[in-house]
Amino acid sequence: MKNKGITLISLVITIILLIILAGVGINLAIGENGLFNKAKYAKEKYLNASDEEQKQLNELYEELGLLGDLPENTKETEAGTIVRIPNGWQTTIPTYVSDKDGKEVVTSKKIASVYAVSAGNGNTIPVPLDFYYVGGTLESGIVISDSKEDKNKYAGQEDVSKELKGNQFVWIPCNINDYHKIDWSKESVKWDMETHTSEYPQIRKYNGFYIGRYEAGVGTLNKNKKENGTDEEKRDPFDYSVTFDGDASLFNSVGIQTGLISGWGWQNYNFTARRTGTPVTTGINKVSGNVVVKADSIPYYHADYYTAVEMSERLYSEHQYVKSGLVTGTQWDMMMKYIQNNGIDITASNCGNYDNVSLTNLSGYYTNITSTGATDGFKSCENLSVTNSETNSWILLTTGSTEQVKKMNLYDVAGNLWEWTQEGAYVNSFNYSNNATYNTYVLRGGSFNSTYASNPTCFRSYDYAPMTSTYCGFRIALYLQ
Numbered sequence: 001m002k003n004k005g006i007t008l009i010s011l012v013i014t015i016i017l018l019i020i021l022a023g024v025g026i027n028l029a030i031g032e033n034g035l036f037n038k039a040k041y042a043k044e045k046y047l048n049a050s051d052e053e054q055k056q057l058n059e060l061y062e063e064l065g066l067l068g069d070l071p072e073n074t075k076e077t078e079a080g081t082i083v084r085i086p087n088g089w090q091t092t093i094p095t096y097v098s099d100k101d102g103k104e105v106v107t108s109k110k111i112a113s114v115y116a117v118s119a120g121n122g123n124t125i126p127v128p129l130d131f132y133y134v135g136g137t138l139e140s141g142i143v144i145s146d147s148k149e150d151k152n153k154y155a156g157q158e159d160v161s162k163e164l165k166g167n168q169f170v171w172i173p174c175n176i177n178d179y180h181k182i183d184w185s186k187e188s189v190k191w192d193m194e195t196h197t198s199e200y201p202q203i204r205k206y207n208g209f210y211i212g213r214y215e216a217g218v219g220t221l222n223k224n225k226k227e228n229g230t231d232e233e234k235r236d237p238f239d240y241s242v243t244f245d246g247d248a249s250l251f252n253s254v255g256i257q258t259g260l261i262s263g264w265g266w267q268n269y270n271f272t273a274r275r276t277g278t279p280v281t282t283g284i285n286k287v288s289g290n291v292v293v294k295a296d297s298i299p300y301y302h303a304d305y306y307t308a309v310e311m312s313e314r315l316y317s318e319h320q321y322v323k324s325g326l327v328t329g330t331q332w333d334m335m336m337k338y339i340q341n342n343g344i345d346i347t348a349s350n351c352g353n354y355d356n357v358s359l360t361n362l363s364g365y366y367t368n369i370t371s372t373g374a375t376d377g378f379k380s381c382e383n384l385s386v387t388n389s390e391t392n393s394w395i396l397l398t399t400g401s402t403e404q405v406k407k408m409n410l411y412d413v414a415g416n417l418w419e420w421t422q423e424g425a426y427v428n429s430f431n432y433s434n435n436a437t438y439n440t441y442v443l444r445g446g447s448f449n450s451t452y453a454s455n456p457t458c459f460r461s462y463d464y465a466p467m468t469s470t471y472c473g474f475r476i477a478l479y480l481q
Contacts, residue, residue: 070082071083071084073122077118077122078155079118079119079136079137079155080133080155081118082117082118083118085114086124089114089116089205089206090112113480114126114206117133119138120138121137125142125173125208130319130320130321131169132146132148133155134151134152134160134164134168135153135155136154136158136160136170136409138171139158140159141171141409142171143160143168143169143171143213144210145164145166145167145169146166146167147165149164150164150166150168162295162296162411168212168293169213170408170409172208172209172210172338173207173338174203174207174209175203176200176203179203180330180333181193181195181329182336184347184458184460186459187459187460188462189427189440189442189460189461189462190427191423191426191442192329195329205480209477210477210480212327212475212477213293213411214294214295214412215300215399215416215417215473216291216292217291217293217298217299217300217399218240218250218291218298219241219242219250219251219292219298220238220241220296220297221238221364221398222237222239223237236249237365238297238378240289241291242287242288242290242292243288244287245286246270246286248271248286250271250298250301251377251378252377253375253376253377254374255373255375256372256374257269257270262372263373264372266373266469268302270302271287271303271307272302272304273286273287273306274310287310290314290315291311291476293476295364295399295400296398297399298365301472303420303472303474304466305439305463306465308326311474312326312476312477313326321481322478322479322480322481323478323479324477324479325479326420326421326475326476326477327422327475328422328423329422332421335410339413342408346458349457351407352405352414352445352457353395353396353448354414354415354447355448356453357415359397359404360402360404362381362384362402363402364381364397364399365380366378366381366395366401367395368394369394369395369396369449369470373469373470373471374470381397394448395448396416396417396448397416399411399412399416400412413445414457415446415450417448417472418443418447418463418473419444419472420441420443421441421443421444423460424440424441424442425440425441425442425460439466440462441462441463442461444459444461445459447471448471
C-alpha cells in the first residue's frame with residue numbers, strides 16, 4: 001500500500017517556502033520600499049503638493065487683493081472694484097485632518113475659481129483667477145484680460161481701447177430662463193435648436209459667460225518690426241503664437257493645394273489641426289502653439305471645423321481655473337441678444353468688413369482675395385481705405401482694424417470671417433440625427449465676400465466640417481469652473 005501522507009522533508013520545504021513568502025510579503029509591506037512606506041510617502045507628497053498649491057493660491061489672492069475683508073458691492077461702488085464674492089459662486093469641499101491624538105477629523109472650506117468685481121450700479125461679475133478686469137460697463141461691454149499689465153487700465157470707462165497686452169474676452173450677461181437659441185429668421189439651413197445641457201451650470205451659477213473679443217488669430221503685429229528692409233531684417237512684422245509644419249504661413253500668399261477642387265481656396269491642409277479619428281485624417285497635428293485673442297492679429301482663416309474645435313480647447317487646456325472652447329449656437333444668440341438690447345440692429349447692421357461696406361481709418365494689415373479665394377500676402381493698411389469693394393476684389397483685414405467694426409467692445413462679430421460654431425446643421429431632407437454622417441455645422445457672422453443685408457451677423461450659414469475655405473475662422477468662449 002502506497003504512503004499518501006506528507007513526508008518530513010516535504011513539510012520542512014513547505015515551511016521554508018512559507019517563511020520565505022512571509023518575509024517577502026513583510027518586506028513588500030513594511031520594507032524600505034514597502035507598501036506602507038510608499039503609502040506614507042504618497043501621503044506626504046500629496047500634503048506637500050496641497051500645501052504648495054495653497055501657497056500659490058494665497059500668493060495669487062494677495063496679488064489680486066482678495067485677502068482680508070472685502071467690501072459689499074453697492075450702487076455707489078466704482079466699476080472695477082474687487083468686492084465680496086457671492087455665496088453661490090463658492091464651492092464647499094471636505095478636508096480631512098488629524099487632531100493631536102491622531103484621530104481623523106472632517107472639516108470643510110469654501111473655495112472659488114473666480115473673484116467678484118463690481119460692474120457699476122451694484123452689478124457684480126465673476127472674473128477667473130489669473131485674469132484681470134480691464135474696463136467697460138454692462139451697457140458698453142466689460143472686458144477682461146489674461147495679462148496683469150492690462151488690469152484696470154480703463155476701469156469704469158465705457159470705451160475700452162484695443163491697445164492691450166493679453167488675450168481679451170467680453171462678458172455676455174444672461175440668465176438661465178432666457179438661455180436658449182433664437183430664430184432670427186435669417187438662415188440658409190436647418191439647424192439643431194437644442195441647447196446642450198453642459199452649458200447650463202455656468203449660466204445658473206454666474207448669469208453669463210465670456211466670449212472672445214476678437215476672432216482667433218495666429219500672430220500679432222509687432223510694431224517695432226519693419227515690414228520692409230534689407231535681407232538681414234525680418235520682413236514679416238508679426239510675432240507668431242501658432243506655427244505650421246513645413247513653414248506654411250497665412251501671412252504669405254495662400255491658395256488651394258495642387259490636385260484639389262478649385263474655388264475659394266478649399267481644402268488647404270497646411271493649416272489644419274485635426275484630431276485623430278475624424279472623417280478626414282489628412283493633415284493631422286500640423287499646428288503647434290496657441291491662438292491669440294488680440295487686436296492686430298492675422299485671423300486664423302483656412303480653419304476647418306475640427307481645427308476650430310481643437311484650437312479653441314487648446315488655448316486654456318492647461319489652465320487651472322478656466323477652460324476654453326469653440327462658441328456654441330446658444331452663446332452666439334445670447335451675444336446677439338445682448339448687442340440688440342443695447343440698441344444695435346443685428347439683423348441688418350453694416351458694422352463690419354462686408355463686401356458692400358465702406359471702412360475708413362484702417363490700421364493693421366490686409367490681404368487682397370481673388371475670385372478663386374487666393375490671397376496675395378498681408379500688407380500694411382497705411383493709406384488704405386476700403387470703400388465699397390468691387391465684387392471679385394475682396395479684402396481680409398487683421399483683427400480690430402477700425403473702430404467701425406466694434407460694438408459692445410467686441411470686434412469683427414459682423415463680417416471679416418464666417419465663424420464656426422458647435423451648432424449642427426442639416427440640409428434639405430437631411431435629418432439632424434444624420435449629422436455624424438454629413439458633418440455639417442453652422443457658421444455665423446458673414447464675411448468679407450458677403451453683403452450685410454443678406455448675411456448679417458445673426459445669419460446662420462453652414463458648411464462641411466472638413467472644409468477649409470479662405471473665409472472661415474472662429475471665435476472662442478470661456479467656461480468658468
